[in-house]
Amino acid sequence: MPYLLRRFLQSLTLLFVLVSFVFVVGRIIGDPALIMLGTSATETALDQLRENLGLNEPIWRQYLVFLGDLAQGDFGVSFRYGFSMMPSDALRSEGTPVLPIVLERLPATFLLAGTALVFAFALAVVLGCLAAMYPRSWIDNLVNVISLASVSVVQFWLGLILIIVFSVQLGLLPTGGYGSWQHLVLPALTLAARPLGRISQVVRSAMLDELSRPYIAAARAKGVPEWRVVFVHALKNASIPIVTITGDELSQLLTGAMLVETVFAWPGVGLLLIDSLGRRDLPMAQAGICVVAALVILVNLAVDFAYTVLNPRIQMDNRGGRA
Amino acid sequence: MSAVDTNTAALPEEEHDRAVAITWRAYAKALLRDRVAFVSAVFLLLLLIAAAGAHLLAPYDPNHANLGARFVPPLGTARDGGFHLLGTDELGRDLFSRLMHGARVSMSIGLLGALCSGIVGITLGVLAGFYRGLLEDLLMRAVDGMMALPSLLIALFILFVIGPGFANLILIFTLLHWMVFARMARSLTLNHQQSTYITAARAIGGSDRRIILTHLLPNMVSPLIVLFTLEIAVLILSEASLSFLGFGVQAPQSSWGLMIARGREYISSAWWLVVMPGAAIFLTALALNLVAAWARAITDPVQRWRWLTPPRRKNQPVDHDA
Secondary structure, three states, rough: OHHHHHHHHHHHHHHHHHEEEEEEHHHHHHHHHHHOOOOOOHHHHHHHHHHOOOOOOOOOHHHHHHHHHHHOOOOOOOOOOOOOOOOHHOOOOOOEEEEHHHHHHHHHHHHHHHHHHHHHHHHHHHHHHHHOOOOOOHHHHHHHHHHHHHHHHHHHHHHHHHHHHHHHOOOOOOOOOOOOOHHHHHHHHHHHHHHHHHHHHHHHHHHHHHOOOOOOOHHOOOOOOHHHHHHHHHHHOOHHHHHHHHHHHHHHEEEHHHHHHHHOOOOOOOHHHHHHOOOOOHHHHHHHHHHHHHHHHHHHHHHHHHHHHHHOOOOOOOOOOOO | OOHHHHHOOOHHHHHHHHHOOHHHHHHHHHHHHOOHHHHHOOOOOOHHHHHHHHHHOOOOOOOOOHHEEEEEEEEEOOOOOEEEEEEOOOOOOOHHHHHHHHHHHHHHHHHHHHHHHHHHHHHHHHHHHOHHHHHHHHHHHHHHHHHHHOOHHHHHHHHHHHHHOOHHHHHHHHHHHHHHHHHHHHHHHHHHOOOOHHHHHHHHOOOOHHHHHHHHHHHHHHHHHHHHHHHHHHHHHHHHHHOOOOOOOOOOOOOOHHHHHHHHHHHHOHHHHHHHHHHHHHHHHHHHHHHHHHHHHHHHOOHHHHHHHOOOOOOOOOOOOO
């Protein structure tokens, strides 16, 4: 089987496992009626909800129905989102389909994660290259410090520090919300910190490797300008580890956005997910988790596709895919 | 390890002797020489003492509300004359004492979580590497699959269903972090299985159990300890995130992450309630990372002779970084 097809099937399997996991945790380990109504609900209300959701059916049947609904893009309806009344009253109404609400929130998350990634990637490549060009210089030390700090810091705390400095003390930027570019600055910076540290470290070591190779000496001997040697010749060949780490970081960003969105009240999928968990809105939470996880799986797949473009030597036969 | 021998054999004879005679004293001396790692190790030691003896060492009762001393800034003195190193919170509780007690929760979650996931992961990884076959295939597939999933998201969902709390956090961390250990334990086992000493142990009739416990595991200790140290840092950060979102440690217990979440409400008036617990997490994770980097350098056969021999020659070889 061709490599890419096999990777595609692997991703599908993973998605299937994930969806089944959500089913098992939500339906078998937990009791959906109890999760949604809380422990204070009456037995009648619980029974009514179980009846409505089809929870009295045999479990294998529920599983098949669940899978069938998902295949049609039906993640269920929410009785909490947009309802201000008591949950038991909300049950009498139709409920709101959850998937459109989750998808509606995606652009905000993409904007945040995309800005953070572009910023982190551009800065990391420049810093990493400079660090590799001047080993043991101050810029090399800076890259080391950034990458060490970025794996030691809690993201939401960094966001709060930025709020204290730029919003509370200096009054330059809003503490949270959505709408203008000013709203984007602090959350994007917060989210960019971790990928900046990780990517710059990888760029540095990959470039150190490449710059010591004979073809670089050949390019220099031919009189190619140094910036061209570094940013064109070497960087192109160092791109595979850089793409790997960037892909990893992108999937990290999608989940990291959850915390940053909570801190900055940024109306993305992450904030929706945290809110629905707080509201005990099980269908909405399930839809959010499935969508984000599917995106993560998709990103990983895209990275593998990018490999084969960047390096044609990675072909059909390497077993098992990426480590 | 054969790798040690080949590497030290390549050195001048005098150095070879020194590198081979590695004692605890040599390690201690090397630690003293690396100032950054030394400071980190001392910090971690003090932190452990503070966490373990919080009930004896803390200057105040962490839960004692004193409304006359609300929002005292760091290094401030309350009206009743009490000095507060890191200030007080909205109920007049001493922040420094609360941090010490919070350290107990955060550190024990980090240590226990890493220990449990380590035991599960190492056991599975060693068995997979030792017996190969179907077990290995299945295990490595599970590892690859789980590594590709967003763990924070899954942790949140499980905690949402089974409820938050200390024990559930440990359970979740074990469930979501064993793969890291399993992967490394397997690859170490595969490496060592080729070595002559394993063949020799087998030739004299050692049982599988004996080979694994007395020959394989002791030789895998150092890289696993490095990983263990790094995992503690990762888990402390994860715990902070989960507690911040309300799905981790619950009041009246308090961890550093939960303290940040509480302090957030007073962010415009009492910055120290947010800054201090976060700084505690940052410094702890930083110290763990630095100590791990040192431990990796010193247990790496290629690098360690440089650390374990006195720096008296002028033309030391260039440091190539780990």
